Amino acid sequence: MKKALRGTMVAGMLLWAATHGFLPTTVRAEEPTSLFPFVLPWDDATPGIVNVSEWLHKPAGKLGHIRADADGHLYAGAERIRFFGVDLSFSANFPQKEHAEKVAARMAKFGINIVRFHIMDMRRFPDGIFARDGHNTRDFDPEALDRLDYFTDQLKRNGIYVYLCLLNYRPFNAADGLPKEIERLNGTAYQDRHVVGFFNATMLELQKEYARQLLAHHNPYMDATYAKDPAVAFVEINNENGLIHAWLWGKVDELPDVFQSELKGRWNDWLRKCYGTTDKLRPAWGGKDEQPGAEVLANADFSRGVKGWQVICNGSAKARLTEANDTPKSLPGAKALRLEVTKPGTQGWHVRLEQHNFKVQTGQPYALTFWAKADKPCKVSLAIARSREPWMDLGFQHQVSLTNQWQSLHFVTRFKQNEDDARLVIIPPAESGSYCLAGASLRPVSLCGVANNERLEDGSIRLLSKAEVAQRTEEAVGDWLRFLWDTEDRYWQAMNRYLKDELKIKAMVIGTMSRNSTPNLMAKLDCVDMHAYWGPKGASGPSMVNERGGTIPDMALRRVLGKPFSVSEYGHPYKPEGPKTCVSEVHTLRAAYAAFQDWDYLSATRYSSDGDWDTRRITGNIDLSQHPTKMLTLIPAAAMFMRGDVEPAKEQIVATLGRDSEIEALGGARAWNMVNASMAGVQNEAALVHRVAIATEGKVVPDGALRPDQVKIEGDRFVSDTGELVWDVSKRARGVVTVNAPKSKAVIGYGGGKRCDLGGVIVEPGPTLQDGWSAITLTVMEGDRIAPPCRLLITATGDAENTNMVWANEEKTVVKKNGWGEAPSLVEGIPARITLPLSAKAAEAWALDERGQRKTSLSIEADADGHAVIAIGPRSQTLWYEVLGR
Secondary structure, three states: OHHHHHHHHHHHHHHHHHHOOOOOOOOOOOOOOOEEEOOOOOOOOOOOOOOOHHHOOOOOOOOOOEEEOOOOOEEEOOEEOOEEEEEEOHHHHOOOHHHHHHHHHHHHHOOOOEEEEOOOOOOEOOOOOEOOOOOOOOOEOHHHHHHHHHHHHHHHHOOOEEEEEOOOOOOOOHHHOOOHHHHHOOOHHHHHHHHHHHOOHHHHHHHHHHHHHHHOOEEOOOOEEOOOOOOEEEEEOOOOOOHHHHHHOOOOOOOOHHHHHHHHHHHHHHHHHHHOOHHHHHHHHOOOOOOOOOOOOOOOOOOOOOOOOEEEEOOOOEEEEEEEOOOOOOOOOOOEEEEEEEEOOOOHHHEEEEEEEEEEOEOOOEEEEEEEEEOOOEEEEEEEEEOOOOOOEEEEEEEEEEOOOOEEEEEEEOEOOOEEEEEEEEEOOOOOEEEEEEEEEEEEOOOEOOOOOOOOOOOOOOOOOOOOHHHEOHHHHHHHHHHHHHHHHHHHHHHHHHHHHHOOOOOEEEEEEOOOOOHHHHOOOOEEEEEEEOOOOHHHOOOHHHOOOOOHHHHHOOOEOOOOEEEEEEEOOOOOOOOOOOOOHHHHHHHHHHHHOOOOEEEEEEEEOOOOOOOOOOOOOOOOOOOHHHHHOHHHHHHHHOOOOOOOOOOEEEEEOOHHHHHHHHHHOEOOEOOOHHHHOOOHHHHHOOEEEEEOOOOOOOOOOEOHHHOOOOOOEEEOOOOOEEEEOOOOOOOEEEEEOOOEEEEEEEOOOOOEEEOOEEEEEOOOOOOOEEEEEEEEEEOOOOOOOEEEEEEEEOOEEEEOOOEOOOOOOOEOOOOOOEEEEEEEOOOEEEEEEEEHHHEEEEEEOOOOOEEEEEOEEEOOOOEEEEEEOHHHOOOEEEEEEO
16 A cells, blocks of 8 residues: 555656656656665765855854853854754764764764764763763763863864753762662653752762863863863753752652652751741641541442443453452452453553543642552553543643552642533553552542641651642742742752852853743853754644644743843654654754744754764664755755844744742643743744743843733734744645745745745745655855855755665654664655746756765756746755856
8 A cells, every 4th residue: 555655646746747847748667766865974074065164163162252242142252153053962972083073074064063962971981971890970981081072172173162961861879979769760861860969969069070070171182171162162050950840740759768858858947947937837828637528439439349430442442340359458348440451452542441420629629549559560641531522631630650569649639620520530551451449539628738747846847749739728839839949049050150160161051951940040040941852743743834833932932031042952853753754844944933033052953872973874763964854954954043044033022920920830830841931921823923032030121022912823824023934834734834035945844736936936846755745945055145146055855764664654753663774765856846036048057966066967947037947856866956046
């Protein structure tokens, strides 16, 4: 079926080409196929139209240290600078010296002017910086450091700045001098251990020690320390972490007692400074200490067997619900149920244990408790939702880890609304297995301030766990969030002072990405940072153009007024969705809107993860160095953003969010979506029309700025206030984004069959393997606009995959395990008809080879006005073209 579909698409492509005059109407069977090998050499720095290294300062830092000016932008000397970068991880941070020279030169060719050294601290050399035979995480490997020194010097020589991360996934352990319990925290690639550093003095000193060993180290090739060399532009304190974030994610609740005890002591100290005594704290927090209300669930104790409970099976899934003989020892005489899944469904929700038809009220806290176990370790999802359309949750969703031993589970929640027909939903994993439940209960409980067994004088005020916070009064929760905010603030400021006052670094300091902390906390540092990833989901299909801005609003609504804004990690797609074939959009979409939002730093994830530079095939979900369409589209993206082809927005929406408002908003925040301008009333789609910023504590809103309530964005076609960008989702699943700037043009998305007039440049994309999806760009490489004399670069990209790649679905969004295929990478030749405001008689065009050198000349036709018309397509066996207009 797939071969037949591919054949139909090819036939359609050739028919379109013939009817547009690009091919003879009689097409022979041996016409070129739609996919052909295309490998960009890993070590190529050949001069030519696709080598834009001349856009970079050489050497990096020659104009002095990077600084932020009063306008909130970055400068090198008196010259504004925008950073357009990539990051590296694991062994790619430490290339062999003969490779380092070639990698640096190739990066510069594609316009990369900064490299973020990411995940150096997770593994031992050669995959990390730590000593290869060590036991602690305190000793650097001499060869790792030497390779890093040489590589950073090569980057500097090629005009590429350096961004150093101080804490990514470092596996702190007992050998570092920490309590042995630290090793029990293994989740999220060891980032769970990093939570401790926000309040533990020993771990804070370990982080300072790492910073000193790296930044105070003298690089003999640069003849300077990293702290002093102007090529080091940024230093990041802690990747994707924060104390408030960790609490919202439930990670603080999981800390071993030794660390919880320390945090509890700090919490009680903080309260004593605020209130002094329990007698003063109790009325301030309010609340009551009453017995729980009546049971909400029917047959909660299972005394009537399975009555009131039902197992729902969808698709081909099979499961049964029976009474169980095994019960928790702590519940003598209790009854239990067993859910046995004999045939799992294809989706996680295909088997569900539910109870329907009970009532809940908004604002009233409810305690959900039960005992549970499984026949093997697994994760089970819980929710309380409506039993009718719309099938939305009511504010309670949770995932629990079960083992083969009974465990007691307890949650307190408040619901979004009153509901007379609520349901409890328990969803096991999509696999065969057995799950037992006992002692279930859902009861209303009273709001608690200070419990009867808590006293400030003896330090017994408990930490507010995420599972129980809904039962605490608003006053108690408010104090808890303020405590977390103050504690996290002390950490960032302690590290910032150490870097600047003791190590005397000159680089810009970033705390963490803003989805993991708050605007007011990050605004106290030099630069506000963001990370974002997009993957195929739902109705959007394989391309972000089908969404109303995709990741763009999520990033734009986090910029802080008067601060440089960076996006130091960005990628399409993101695990576990797998590689999608529409990734040509990744750089151009983010670059166009980053320029429109007037950001300062944009980075792609990830150039390479393992330093295997010459694979000649796509190597994974994220890496781009051997991905032909991702690499090639860096150049038009660099022109849009770094060169500044796309004009910044004319108007700016500013949302005011002071410290107190921010802390209040944290009550409804999520761990990976903390606080942004939407919480102050800014629509997501506004970021496609105007520039957006947050005025944090003490910031003055500029005259003429728009308030959030003054802007209402409607419809499905979003035109930037400059008129240069249009994001059009008016046709379902047929989104198109266009860029129409004097020196950069683009049609990105489902443009097949459309005629796009971009200021006199007519782009007519043809049919493609992806239902008309393609990404076509035109960039002026010489000249001020598309008018003679000028030299243009055209890129036309679509499907990209490896030879013999094995996909798990027709949509090509997931690769089967071990199905990545082999070299060489294959690409789709995109057919299009492009009309230029150039004389057909004075224009020339060439298809370029994989090094960007002229390969074959293209014929140029003339339209009725004598303008040059160029036909591109699969016969040229290329993704980029050069046009010369005389």
